[in-house]
Amino acid sequence: MGREPTVPAPDLDAWLPEAQVTSRHRRTSSAAPADLWRAAREIRLDETRSLGRLIRWRIPGTPGDLRFAELFARYPFAVLDEGPDFSVSGLCGPIWTLARDYGRIDADAFLTWDRPGTVRVLFGHWVEEDDAGSALVSEARVQPTDRTGRLQLRALWLLVRRFERVIGAEPLPLAVARAEHGVPEAAGPPNRPRRP
Numbered sequence: 001m002g003r004e005p006t007v008p009a010p011d012l013d014a015w016l017p018e019a020q021v022t023s024r025h026r027r028t029s030s031a032a033p034a035d036l037w038r039a040a041r042e043i044r045l046d047e048t049r050s051l052g053r054l055i056r057w058r059i060p061g062t063p064g065d066l067r068f069a070e071l072f073a074r075y076p077f078a079v080l081d082e083g084p085d086f087s088v089s090g091l092c093g094p095i096w097t098l099a100r101d102y103g104r105i106d107a108d109a110f111l112t113w114d115r116p117g118t119v120r121v122l123f124g125h126w127v128e129e130d131d132a133g134s135a136l137v138s139e140a141r142v143q144p145t146d147r148t149g150r151l152q153l154r155a156l157w158l159l160v161r162r163f164e165r166v167i168g169a170e171p172l173p174l175a176v177a178r179a180e181h182g183v184p185e186a187a188g189p190p191n192r193p194r195r196p
Contacts, residue, residue: 009126010086012139015110016122019141020150021157023164026137027172031179033127033134037085039179040125040136040171041069048170050163059100068171072123076102080110086126094118094149095142096156117148136172 029036045052046064056062059076072089073079081088090110093102094117103113113120122141127134144150 021142025169028132029176030133036179037127040175091121
């Protein structure tokens with residue numbers, strides 16, 4: 001058991017207390033929490049293998065050299081809360097269609113979103129102290145607005161859940177390596193050429 005963190009996690013329950021789907025990834029590092037958070041905020045979509053391509057496919061026009069921190073701050077996402085060692089973003093809409101029918105939201109709109117047949121998606125990213133030094137945590141929560149949304153989400157989750165464990169965690173080891181070994185910011189993905 002690790003010690004009780006002195007860097008508190010963001011209160012995700014304040015934004016989405018109940019979720020039909022929750023995904024959580026955690027990676028420890030010997031780096032200080034501030035160094036790990038700084039490194040995590042520098043990771044780009046084109047540095048990940050599957051996750052970056054998946055995001056660019058689902059959100060056409062998203063540049064590969066965009067940092068994840070920037071991605072979660074622009075449409076269809078919205079920053080709901082952030083601090084020196086955490087960020088909480090949200091997205092609302094029908095995530096199972098190829099249509100970009102996402103709501104344009106702010107914090108208040110996220111809390112009150114109730115469009116039928118859609119979901120609210122919450123993304124929390126933060127660092128915390130750990131016996132190893134620090135840990136980078138990423139948690140996503142998805143809550144449908146109604147029965148139709150629950151059925152759609154259940155079907156989608158059956159398709160992606162086994163891949164999510166691998167794909168959803170891709171940025172974490174990159175951030176740890178950058179924080180611990182000082183991987184240069186401009187370094188591309190390992191063992192493959194950069195795509196335009």
